[in-house]
Structures are given as C-alpha cells and as structure tokens.
Amino acid sequence: MHKKLIGLVALLAMLLISVPAAFAGGSQESATTEDGREIVTFWYNNTGDEALVYEQVIADYNASQDKYEVQGLSVTDDQKLIVAMSSNEAPDVFKHSNSKVIQFQKNGLLQSVQDYIDAEGFDTSVYSAQSLEANTLDGKLWALPIDAYTIQMFYNKDLLEAAGYTEPPKTMEEMYEMAVAVTKLDANGNVEILGYPLFPYASARQELIYGFGGTWWDENGKPTPQDPGILESLNMNVKFRNEFGGSNLDSFIATANTNRYTEQDMFFQGKQLFRLDGSWLPTMMDNFGSTVNYGITFVPGTEAHPENRGRARFETDSVAIPVMAKNKEGAWDFIKYIAGYDGAKVIDLGTGNLPALTTLYDDPDVQAKAGFAEFIEALQIGNGVQYPQMNDFDEYISMVNASLDTVYALRATPEQAMADLAAQSVNID
C-alpha cells in the first residue's frame, strides 16, 4: 500500500504547486480591474529602452481615460503570439511590422479596423497615403500605422572631402568611384575603411538594388529575381568585392554586425564612408557621442535612370486586433490613441522612427529631431517601395538572402545565382 502513499505524496505536491500558481496570480478570465476598468492586453515586440517608450504611452493612455486599462507586454518571439492565438489567449492588440500584419490577415487572423473606421466615420486622411496602402489588403484596412520608416544614405563628409569630393554621389556610378577611392586596407589586407555600403546586409538587398530600378517582385507579388536592375546592382557589388578581396570584406562586415548600433559601430567610428540606414541613426550617434561629421542624402539612382534617386523601402509599424481578441472595443479605443497624434508622437520620437501621420510632419519637436527633416522630405517624395502582398514573403526573402550569400562569396555569378533562385522560387506566391 506504500506505492499509493508515494502516489499520494506526488499528487499532493502537484496540487501544492498548481493551486497557488493557478489562482493566486489572478486569472485571465477577470477582464476588469478592481476599480471596474476593462482590461485591454497589448503586446509589442520591442525590448530595453524602446520597451520603456511603449510603457510610457500605455501609462499616458491609462491616465487619459477611466474606461479601459491597457496592460502591456514585451513579446519578441512571434512563436508566442501564434501559439496564444491558436488557443484564444491572444492579446487584444498587438504591434508588428506591416508585412506581418498582411501575412497574418492572409491567414485570416485579424479583425479589420475598417469596420470601426466606417462605423465611427474616423478620418484616416491624416495618415500618409503610403502608410495606409501598406496596411491595406483586399480594399480594407487591417491596422493603423504608428510610425513609418524608410532608408536613406548617410555619408562621412570628412572621408569624402579627403578623397577630393565635395558633393555626395547622385548616381551609383559616382558612388562606386568614391567608394573605391576611400576604401583602405592595412598591410595584412584587413579593411580599415569601407567605402561601398555593403553593410547592413538588409540595405544591400534592398536600397542598393532599388536604386538601380530593381525590385524582387512584380506588382502581382510574383518573384522576379532576374530583374535587370538586380543583376546590374549585383555585378557592381561583385566588382567591388573582387577589387578588395571577398574574405577581407566579410571579416569587416561580420565585425560591423557584432557591434552594430553600439558605441563602436563602424559608421559612428568613422570607418564607413557610406551607410544606407534609417532615421534612428543620428539620435544614436548623438547618444554615443560620435564625432563623425556626416551628411544625409537620397539613395543614388543610376546614370541611365536618375529618376530612381531616393527609391527606398517603405514600411510601417502597425497596431492590429486579432480576430479572437476578447475586448475589441477597448482595443480599437487604444489603437486610436497610440496611432493618434499624442501617442504616435511619443513613440516616433522615443524610438527614432518617422511619423505615419502627415500632421506630425510639421510638429516642432519632430522637426527638431536630428535627421528627421531630411527623412520626412524623402517620405514626401512618395518614392517608397512597398512590400508585396505575398503569402510566402518571409520564405522568399530567406531564399533571396541565401542566394545573395553565394553571390557575395563569389561562388556563383549574379546571373547563375539569380537563375537558380528563379527556379527555386517558382512555387512562391
């Protein structure tokens, strides 16, 4: 009978664990706080200082009204969001990139905010046309944008002048020439100063190709890896790599990746001539006390197609409601706040992202932020490249990155690699 005793002890131990844990922590079901406010759960995918910015907006919202109380949570793994949605434990609102919003809705996971907009006559014209387009699928809006971002070209003025140039490049050809003149290797072949903007990789995949008029997909969301602009861009990239040695450049890039956006970031330390990067860069440089004398200019076009100048990705961070959310009314109310003037302003200034609200463009605080004026000018051209509305977008981008790796490693010519990629991505849609 002793076996039973052991079983009993084990069972008892289990109960001891589960009881306090299950009930003491306050159950999920109670959707109101003690003072009768309805709880709205909000997940955002930022950590560290950026998470504090989001918490600030949440606190502001909670103080601004007494019907709802938003509870924020930093969730960086999409896995958690998906698992929670699978079991009806999804948050009431979540923040994600517009491409994820579209992917989720392609799978039927979202509640359209269009219904609320129509019912209330909410005015969406305050948002830039691009930022609305980024969150629209099948003619309906699925999320409101809280910020927007695009990429422009930063250049190190001192390095450029030392090489005898007074103006930043307007075409890729000019940029190449300057890059070659400035790139410097030490006696062992290690790269001391990198001219061509090979880092960050994400920009090399995008802006460096967009400037040539290339795009990875057509307007129907079909892959187009053999676009002439892509091949032209990659051939220039390969030419640069051949000139300075692929493995030396790889080492530089790997280290640039390790210390990206830290005090020792290659651009902040004056070791990079050109850098295709976002609106947050100037603020970071200020914070780290970088003394680099930099300028901001549009992404170059080409001699043949100068109209491609300033062609860069356009993305938004958006707030959406999962279809299984428990408190959708509260979610919408919070969305209006965080994507509205006051909420979005705190987010945009705090995280260094650009406004999606055109009404914020002229706000004195926004204009005063380092680099914002130049970036907003770029936004106003409206030359942004939108992500395609593909089911398999993430999968395709992963394939693209892997193909680019083989090109960068000089293991395949751009033509070969892109032909392989085209064959590999036939089933992508």
Add this chain to the structure above:
Amino acid sequence: MIDKYQLRKDIWRVCFFIIVAVLVLIYVSPFLVMFFTSFKTNSDAFTIPVRLFPRKWVSENYPAAMSAIPYFRYMGNTIYITVLSVIGQLIVTPMVAYSLSKINWKGSKIISGLLMATMMIPISVTMVPLYRIYSKIGLTNTYVPLILPAFLGKAFYIIITRQFFMGIPNSLIEAAKIDGANEFQRYTRIALPLTKPIMTTVGIYAFLDAWSDYLMPMIFISRPEKYTLSLGLQQFMSEYSVDWARLMAAAMVFVLPVVICFAVFQKNFVRGVATSGLKA
C-alpha cells in the same frame, strides 16, 4: 651518465603537462572571457589589440544588468520552478527506472524502447497541441506546464538511472525478498539508498534544465511578474544591437548559481555520471 630512460620519461612528463595546461586553458577560456568582459566598458571590449583583462576594471555592468530587470523577483520565480522540478525528477526518475530494471514485467522492455523514441520528438510540432490542452484546463500563465513534466519523468534521466540500476546486482534485492520485504520496501530500503550518486547527477541536470529553460516559460508565461531569469536575459538581446559588456554581466549572474550548485555537489555528481553509462 644520465639515465636515458629517465630522461625520456621526464620529457614525456613535461610534454604531458604542457598539453594538459593548454587544454585546461581552452576549456575555461570562454568562461574567462565572459567573466573579464563583464568587467569591461564596451569601448574597452572593442579595442584593438584585444586583451583578456580589462584595461580598466568597472563594476557598473552588474548593477546595470540587475536593475534593467527585476532581478530578484525573477530569481525567486526561477528558484521556485527549479526546486519543484528537481524534487519531481528526484521522486519519479528512480521509481520508473527501478520498474524498468529490477521488476520483471512485460512493460519494461517496451517502455525502454519507447524512452529513446520520445527523445526524438521535435518540440516545434508538439507545442501547439500541448498549449491547447493546457489552455483548455486554464493552466497557461501558471507554472504547472513548466513543473508538471518533471513529475512525469524525463527520458534521458530515466535512461541513465536505469543504466545505474543495471549495475547493481540483483542478488541484493533478491536477498531482501527472501526476508519477506515487499516490492515497495525493497525499493525504498535497498535500491533507493544506493542511488545517491546517480540522483545527484539527475538532480544537477534537472536543476540546469529548469534553470536555463527559455522556450517553455516564454510560451506559457505572459505576466511580467511571473517571468524567469532566462526570459529576463532575453531583454539584453534586441533585434538592433547587443550591449556586449552588459550582456556578459547578465550572463554571469545567470550562470553563477549553477556553477555554485555544481561545485557543492561535484564529487557525487562525477561519480553518478561516471557510472550511468557503463552497462549498455
């Protein structure tokens, strides 16, 4: 004349010690890197020539790492989960292993075969069905999904404990049988006291597993006040950049309890591991 044989022996000995010294250095080096980097400033960590020792010792990374998250609260949660998990494994593992090695019944062979099979199931695909069950019975956001599995036994621990039992002669247990002891008495009085070394091993592994588990708490816990240290460590790694010196400090305070725990139980642990894999 120098004894030639002796000379050769001496040279061999010197070589041996050099090799051992180099190997030891290699094996502790990442640990040293973590330790010394945590006392550097970021700019020091990124200065060429690279030095192991900080140019200037700073301790600010530690308070910074520990105040960026509610360290002691997460520590408390982690200890709670870890202690219960270890208790669970220590109760269940020897029981099951005993059944598989010392009781002569049909199931023991089948279960022994299945044990290995369960080690091959990728968690990515079992996660969703599992979460759905826990969610249905209202146990998400509690520690039950993190602790309950410990009370149901883990294949690897059962396997190594079974190996250990196989090394114990059956005659010991048979003798008790003749004295009229029933199965449970034989288990508690004869078998269990012998398992001290292997239980130390299982205990340390269970401790380490529960302590450093990231995936399960990440999936099941959605309330910051219930977070564990491994989830807190995640806060130092963002998509954009890594604050290396501070990350190393955070990693140090995360690792330290494990190292201490190991140091305390090391002797029995080594004995336990050593005997676990002997009789296949």
Add this chain to the structure above:
Amino acid sequence: MATLKLTQKQRDFRNGLLFALPWIVGFLFLSVYPLIASLYYSFTEFNAVTTPRWVGLDNFKDVFSDPLVWKSLKNTLFMVFISTPVNLFVALLLATIVSRNFKLKGAVRTAFFLPSIIPMVAATMVWIWMFDPTYGYLNNVLSWFGIQGPAWLMDARYTKWALVLMGTWNVGTTMLVCMASLQEVPVSYYESAEIDGAGAVRRFFSITIPCIAHVLVYQAILGIINAFQYFQQVYIIVTANAGVKGGSAAGGPENSILMYPLYIFHNAFTYLKMGKASAMAWLLFIVVAILAVVMVKLTAKVTDSAGRE
C-alpha cells in the same frame, strides 16, 4: 482481508506498472497525444490558428520537392556524422588524460567539465563573441601563429565547423562516462601487452578501444539523437546575426547552418505552415527511429562480443 492471491508474475506486472505509472501518464499526455495531433496536421493545410483543412498528401509532396528540406537534412547529417565522432574522440582524449594519476587531477577534470553546465543561451552568446573575426579571441590567438582566421559565422565554408568546434567544448558528460569505463579495463591486460612489446598506441587500439566499445557505441547513440535535435544554438546564432530586419537567410549564410529542426521551426512559426512542419517532423521521426533500432541492435552485438570478460 479477502484479497485475491496473485501469482508472482501478476504481482510483478502490477508493481511494474505502478512504479512506471508517472512516466506512462506523461508519455500519453506529453508525447502520444501531441504526436497524433501532429500526424493529423501533416495531412492538412494548417496555419496553427484557424481550423485545419484536409489536403491529403500535399505536405509530403511539398517536403520531398523542397530543396531546403534536403539541404537542412544534409546539414543535420553533417552534425551527426562529423560532430558526433569528433565529440566522442575529444571526450575520449580528455578522459584518457583525467584517468591518469597526477596532482590536480580533480581540478583539471572540473575545468573540462565546467562548460557543460553553462546554460546554452549564455554559452552560445559567448561563442558568437569569440568567433568575431576582429575582436574575437579565436582569430586573435590564431594570428599569433600567423594564421588569418576566417569570418567564422559569416562564411558558409566555416559556419558548420564553428559549430563542431563549439560542440567539442561541451563533452563533459561523455568524458566522465569514458573516464569511468577506462578505469574498468583490467590492468592485467595492459601488463601482458606490454610484456609482448606492444606500444602505447597499439595498446590503446587493441585493448582500450575494444574493452570500452560498448560504452562508446552507447554514447554515440545518445550523441546522434542529440545531433538530430540540434536546434537551440543555431537558432540563437541566426537570430543574433540576422541584424536589422531580416538581413540574413533563415539558416545563416547560404543556409549553411539551417538544421532540420530549425527549418521545422521556421515552417511552423515563421511561414505559418504547421502542416508541412508536422510532415517534416514525422519523416525525421521515422528516419531516426530506424537508425536507433539499427544502432541498438549493433550495440547488443558489440556488447556480446566485447563485453564478456
């Protein structure tokens, strides 16, 4: 007390069952149920959230025609057939050292074992730091010998070898097991071999290895199972190296460290193809199960021939 008198066999069955009960419950709840669910998913189009839709064998066709499935399998097999034997060799080497008698033996043993108790996340982050081509210690040490180290985690030719290197750091358990089995080898064997004039190397291969073969095979099986499950390290490396907004492929440079479980993960949670992920998992499961049965049979044979003293 009118209890039924049970035969010894019945009693054994009852006792065995009772003692194993916790595991049986766990097996049904934590393994069987999710496995059956995933078997069902593997025949459906399922995004992990909304209701699965039956598609028959489509997922399996998809798996067999996806070049990345084969690539990830190849990468995983690399870990199985390169990393596992390397680890075993290193463990054995370390074990031979610590089973000799010398001062500080205990401390050396602890030093060799220490890496095995450092939580994976922390250890992997340290390694990412060590592998940096400029600030990393590895390339700096190599440069003392005039070797210019590669960009370990950036160059597809070296990424997997970096993982192998990382793996050798983490062989503490195997080392201890080998150490114990080395001590079991009867000293008389060595003595008689020495009299016959066999050198150290010869003695190692003709006495030591056969005597501990059964232990090695068993450790190899565990190593192989672990290699097939190799996930967390590559997940951390890929995530940390992805840089800004997905600057890298899902499996590192040229997908060179896209391990099979990592690809399952991406299908399930990044591409929302739970059906395909489940199909992949089942195929792996079958392959490893067959392999394990073969290995266990092999062990039995080896044990039979070598284990009898």
